[in-house]
Amino acid sequence: MKFERRFTTPESGPYHGIEWEERRSEIRNPNGKMVFQMDAVIVPSSWSQIATDIIAQKYFRKAGVSPDKAQAWKSFVPKSNAQGAKDRLEINAEYDARQVFHRLAFTWLLWGKEAGYFDSREDE
Numbered sequence: 001m002k003f004e005r006r007f008t009t010p011e012s013g014p015y016h017g018i019e020w021e022e023r024r025s026e027i028r029n030p031n032g033k034m035v036f037q038m039d040a041v042i043v044p045s046s047w048s049q050i051a052t053d054i055i056a057q058k059y060f061r062k063a064g065v066s067p068d069k070a071q072a073w074k075s076f077v078p079k080s081n082a083q084g085a086k087d088r089l090e091i092n093a094e095y096d097a098r099q100v101f102h103r104l105a106f107t108w109l110l111w112g113k114e115a116g117y118f119d120s121r122e123d124e
Helices: 049-059 067-076 079-090 097-114
Strands: 020-028 034-044
Touching: 020 049, 034 049, 034 097, 049 097
Parallel strands: none
Antiparallel strands: 020 034
């Protein structure tokens, strides 16, 4: 399968031009009792609070991120959040939407390679 690049260039990554911000995610049941809370969630600044809450509660891995992937993410940690991020990386939990995007994209890449979908390395 041949893929044509449409939204990125070889010089810029997929997040070029996207602003990111740190937020708090909190979900309460109808009687007001908190059922989920996560501080320092990093998402695109254009996202709604509902989108932030959904990715934090439903899609972030709370544990089980491999140590090598956790280590690789240290280079993406904003300096203003270094301590909080370090604590989360120690327990191998996701906290940044980019981690979810990379995890999913890498999985789809592996499946595509296994199925022989790509014509060349450039198409991967």
